[in-house]
Amino acid sequence: xxxxxxxxxxxxxxxxxxxxxYGILLLLVIMIVVMHFLQPDVFxxxxxxxxxxxxxxxxxxxxxxxxxxxxxxxxxxxxxxxxMLSLMILAIVAKAGAxxxxxxxxxxxxxxxCGLFNGLGITLLRMPHPFIMTLGTLYIFRGTGNLISGxxxxxxxxxxVRYLGHGRIDLTWLGLEKSQYLPVSLVLIAIVYIIFWxxxxxxxxxxxxxxxxxxxxxxxxxxxxVNKILVIVYSLCGFLSGIGALILAGRTDSGYPNAGLQSExxxxxxxxxxxxxxxxxxxxxxxxxxxxxxxxxxxxxxxxMDVSSFWQQxxxxxxxxxxxxxxxxxxxxxxxx
Amino acid sequence: MSSANQLLLxxxxxxxxxxxxxxxxxxxxxxxxGECLGVVGDNGAGKTTLMKVLSGLYxxxxxxxxxxxxxxxxxxxxxxxNLGLEMVYQxxxxxxxxxxxxxxxxxREPTTNLGLLKFLDYKKIKELTxxxxxxxxxxxxxxxxxxxxxxxxxxxxxxxxxxxxxxAKVVIMDEPTAALAIKEVGKVxxxxxxxxxxxxxxxxxxxxxxxxxxxxxRVMALFQGTNFAESELSNTSRxxxxxWIMGKK
Numbered sequence: 001x002x003x004x005x006x007x008x009x010x011x012x013x014x015x016x017x018x019x020x021x022y023g024i025l026l027l028l029v030i031m032i033v034v035m036h037f038l039q040p041d042v043f044x045x046x047x048x049x050x051x052x053x054x055x056x057x058x059x060x061x062x063x064x065x066x067x068x069x070x071x072x073x074x075x076x077x078x079x080x081x082x083x084m085l086s087l088m089i090l091a092i093v094a095k096a097g098a099x100x101x102x103x104x105x106x107x108x109x110x111x112x113x114c115g116l117f118n119g120l121g122i123t124l125l126r127m128p129h130p131f132i133m134t135l136g137t138l139y140i141f142r143g144t145g146n147l148i149s150g151x152x153x154x155x156x157x158x159x160x161v162r163y164l165g166h167g168r169i170d171l172t173w174l175g176l177e178k179s180q181y182l183p184v185s186l187v188l189i190a191i192v193y194i195i196f197w198x199x200x201x202x203x204x205x206x207x208x209x210x211x212x213x214x215x216x217x218x219x220x221x222x223x224x225x226v227n228k229i230l231v232i233v234y235s236l237c238g239f240l241s242g243i244g245a246l247i248l249a250g251r252t253d254s255g256y257p258n259a260g261l262q263s264e265x266x267x268x269x270x271x272x273x274x275x276x277x278x279x280x281x282x283x284x285x286x287x288x289x290x291x292x293x294x295x296x297x298x299x300x301x302x303x304x305m306d307v308s309s310f311w312q313q314x315x316x317x318x319x320x321x322x323x324x325x326x327x328x329x330x331x332x333x334x335x336x337x
Numbered sequence: 338m339s340s341a342n343q344l345l346l347x348x349x350x351x352x353x354x355x356x357x358x359x360x361x362x363x364x365x366x367x368x369x370x371g372e373c374l375g376v377v378g379d380n381g382a383g384k385t386t387l388m389k390v391l392s393g394l395y396x397x398x399x400x401x402x403x404x405x406x407x408x409x410x411x412x413x414x415x416x417x418x419n420l421g422l423e424m425v426y427q428x429x430x431x432x433x434x435x436x437x438x439x440x441x442x443x444x445r446e447p448t449t450n451l452g453l454l455k456f457l458d459y460k461k462i463k464e465l466t467x468x469x470x471x472x473x474x475x476x477x478x479x480x481x482x483x484x485x486x487x488x489x490x491x492x493x494x495x496x497x498x499x500x501x502x503x504x505a506k507v508v509i510m511d512e513p514t515a516a517l518a519i520k521e522v523g524k525v526x527x528x529x530x531x532x533x534x535x536x537x538x539x540x541x542x543x544x545x546x547x548x549x550x551x552x553x554x555r556v557m558a559l560f561q562g563t564n565f566a567e568s569e570l571s572n573t574s575r576x577x578x579x580x581w582i583m584g585k586k
Contacts, residue, residue, distance in 0.1 A: 224443070
């Protein structure tokens with residue numbers, strides 16, 4: 001190889017990590033620009049942008065939880081059911097007249113315990129794959145939610161309970177109009193994502209989560225208690241689903257049997273679009289956020305253009321396949337064989 | 338050096354059952370400081386099981402381990418690491434998705450603690466990694482390179498660097514050259530000779546007579562889970578050792 005070739009090669013190789021890290025954001029920006037040109041008056045309006053964030057608010061929590069699980073090379077199919085069960089428990093506790101600060105923490109505790117149940121099942125019962133345990137709990141948790149609520153919606157929460165999902169931060173002091181408010185859920189998304197970004201990238205436990213996904217035997221041989229870390233990951237995933245339930249309670253003012261139905265698949269899709277590898281060890285919190293945004297913007301944009309929801313399904317499916325194919329191509333020249 | 342012949346690790350009558358299968362029966366092993374012991378045996382002779390017992394991954398069904406004269410019970414690989422007993426696995430036990438430095442310190446990362454949270458000290462990891470790789474004369478482009486981007490020999494070097502990053506006294510290597518290109522084998526054998534000079538006891542499990550005769554001082558053969566033969570390297574020959582592997586004396 002002559003030196004000119006080598007320069008070209010090394011520039012290529014230098015760009016790969018950036019592409020790996022920020023390529024998905026590029027796709028997001030392109031989508032935003034395209035949507036803006038297709039719907040110049042509406043798409044980037046204050047109302048529509050805040051709408052997108054409100055729509056993705058609870059899905060973004062599920063996706064973040066599933067993301068951590070996918071990094072360990074696992075899967076959590078039960079997040080939608082965890083959210084539904086947590087929501088139903090919240091509704092029942094609220095209807096029983098508990099003070100708002102109790103009502104607000106119940107879904108978080110319920111979600112955490114559901115996740116803990118998954119984690120302990122996978123490790124203690126030595127399930128051959130997390131798919132099986134969480135497929136089981138997908139049914140168990142939703143069934144339990146219907147059992148305790150009688151399968152009927154329970155509506156009507158106080159403003160404090162609805163604050164995270166429905167609250168508005170007034171910006172008139174900035175000279176903006178009354179309609180130009182900031183949804184509390186948007187601030188919540190930002191805070192939760194920043195916390196988990198720090199957790200995954202800066203803490204030792206976060207590093208071990210990546211190590212387990214990269215090579216569980218290496219992690220074990222390094223003295224890492226793999227089962228303990230897995231239990232933590234599934235518990236956190238359940239906890240985030242519990243936050244999702246609290247947001248959804250605020251948005252819909254109701255606990256209802258179909259809450260979060262099939263949302264586990266949306267969460268998985270967002271992770272995959274965002275560059276998380278199903279084989280574990282790969283993916284970023286920023287990527288998941290981009291994945292959630294891409295799905296949210298796609299749905300929102302297609303709704304604005306009055307495209308049927310059937311086409312939305314076809315498009316989202318196509319993007320999943322395309323995103324993973326791009327990832328395959330990237331790895332072809334990124335990794336030594 | 339007075340400690341050159343110090344007995345570091347001794348396994349006494351180690352027996353290991355997996356259900357009804359006897360993988361090891363009354364196996365004895367000794368390793369001294371600055372010495373290299375070659376362990377040979379056919380597939381299924383119990384070599385890897387013995388090493389996993391020594392590293393704390395398996396608990397022996399019977400028998401005992403003695404480190405520097407004291408009996409020790411190893412509950413996990415962490416226990417053996419704390420004693421200064423390190424293992425380089427055949428499958429290398431590296432996480433390809435992580436950089437070299439993070440692999441070397443995996444499980445023992447330097448951290449800054451903030452309450453319950455332990456934040457990684459990336460700067461220190463990088464500094465320590467570069468210093469350690471320099472000491473072992475291992476050349477890589479950067480300590481930040483991901484392990485999956487390395488060649489087989491470089492990965493083996495990282496695995497050895499990993500095993501010696503914490504003042505190891507005994508390093509156990511399972512088939513250290515098995516997956517390597519021929520030109521990389523020499524480098525790894527040089528690394529092993531370098532380790533011996535620093536007073537580390539090295540146990541090498543290998544099928545390759547070339548490796549055994551290049552670095553070892555003593556060789557022992559396992560056959561069907563038992564001690565079969567043992568000799569100073571100077572008192573034996575390749576043909577004899579190959580015979581032991583097949584169960585012939």
